[in-house]
Every structure is written in structure tokens, then in C-alpha cells.
Amino acid sequence: MPSILRGLVRPVRPAAEAAAASAPGESWAQRLDGATATEQESALVDLVLGGVAAVLGHANAAELDADSAFKELGFDSLTAVELRNRLSRATGLRLPATVVFDYPKPVVLARHLRDGLFPGGRDEPAGEPREDELRRVLAATPLSRFRDAGVLEALLRLAGPDGTEEAGPAEDEFDAMDAADLVHQARRSAGL
Known part of the structure; x- marks a missing residue:
């Protein structure tokens, strides 16, 4: 890419890209089917943070806080649409362009994704009560x-x-x- 255009395009980091993708041929719903609600949410937070890292050009998602607002992380309408597209591709869910503004933190967005993947909700497995x-x-x-x-x-x-x-x-x-x-x-x- 010509050097004059490099500042206009955000690079995609391989580690962040890998975190945002699911296993080939396996949907997120299939991948998380046997997991508890807490495990599902944790995996989806990782997915969202991986997408955030890729969109914003961070080396890895570990440096991001799931409770930070997307605006604090540096999102604007263009990066919001880019994250929406990544998450839609990864999960198969149809998400609005305003999803980052409707669900203003990665952890809140992950819960929304979980609700979309498992519409009936998923309780902790039945068994011995805590x-x-x-x-x-x-x-x-x-x-x-x-x-x-x-x-x-x-x-x-x-x-x-x-x-x-x-x-x-x-x-x-x-x-x-x-x-x-x-x-x-x-x-x-x-x-x-």
C-alpha cells in the first residue's frame, strides 16, 4: 500500500482477527451450546473485545476493559459499523448499525449477543443447588x-x-x- 494511504486504513492485527473468528464450520451458538450462561457470556465478551481490538488496531484484546464505554475506547460511527459487521459475520446475527450505541459497553453488547444466540435464555445447568x-x-x-x-x-x-x-x-x-x-x-x- 502506498505510504500516503497507510494513515487512512487501520491495520488488522492477526491476533485480534483470530480472537474475533469462530472455528470453521461451527457457529457461535453451536460452539457455546453446552456452556453455562457465565461461560457463554465470557466467551462472547472475548469475541467482542477481539473485534474491538481488530477495528481499533490494538495488538491484542487483553489490554481492553470490557466495562469501558465504546466512546471511551475511541469508537465513532464508522468504527461502530465495522465492529457490527465483524460481529454479524462471526455470530450470524443481524445487528443494527447502531448496536455499539444501543449497547454502550463490550460486556453489555456480549449479553445482547448471548440473548440473540439463545433467545429463550440459558440458566445454569440443573443439578445441585448452590x-x-x-x-x-x-x-x-x-x-x-x-x-x-x-x-x-x-x-x-x-x-x-x-x-x-x-x-x-x-x-x-x-x-x-x-x-x-x-x-x-x-x-x-x-x-x-
Whole structure:
């Protein structure tokens, strides 16, 4: 390219270009199909940052912050369209020319891409609930609901270290306990 024109064309860095492309013959939806929502979002943030690096001429995407606004990164309407085109090609999604302005940060745009690739949403895989989530639900549940559901006695038996009910608060004392107190009593009875 003639030297006079080099300043008009932004070079594309091979590393940034590789980060923005998906595996040959494999769509992003296929590539991320078995991943958790968090893993999907992380991969799409990498895709967006790879595209940003390529469009803005950065050596690699690692120097970019996913929480920085596109305007802060140096985007204008021309570079916004260029990034939109790259992301549309990579994901197969039809994105508006204003996508960078509609979703002003790479992490926000990555979430939008995830919603476009997986329209029904993707929850974390079913299985064992996380302990903190279980504690939150138990603490928010009134003790009377456990009793009405017929699981209070089972919870009390499970709270004992060998599966038998352990000496603890009397039955009428449980009426005054909330779910957090019940969980605390169960953990104490189990030696935790």
C-alpha cells in the first residue's frame, strides 16, 4: 500500500482477527451450546473485545476493559459499523448499525449477543443447588411453610448427625424460630 494511504486504513492485527473468528464450520451458538450462561457470556465478551481490538488496531484484546464505554475506547460511527459487521459475520446475527450505541459497553453488547444466540435464555445447568442460594431460599421461607408441607420433621431428622433426631429445642420453641435459626440449629446439631 502506498505510504500516503497507510494513515487512512487501520491495520488488522492477526491476533485480534483470530480472537474475533469462530472455528470453521461451527457457529457461535453451536460452539457455546453446552456452556453455562457465565461461560457463554465470557466467551462472547472475548469475541467482542477481539473485534474491538481488530477495528481499533490494538495488538491484542487483553489490554481492553470490557466495562469501558465504546466512546471511551475511541469508537465513532464508522468504527461502530465495522465492529457490527465483524460481529454479524462471526455470530450470524443481524445487528443494527447502531448496536455499539444501543449497547454502550463490550460486556453489555456480549449479553445482547448471548440473548440473540439463545433467545429463550440459558440458566445454569440443573443439578445441585448452590449452598448460598439454598440458604437464601431457606432463610426467606417461614417455618410454618415447612410444617404445612410436612417436611419440618424430616428436616429435623436430617439435622441429626446419624439421621436420628437429636436433643435440641423443644417443639414449641421451633414455632418462634425463622428459617435462618432452623438452618443454624441444623448445622450446629450436625457439628458444622
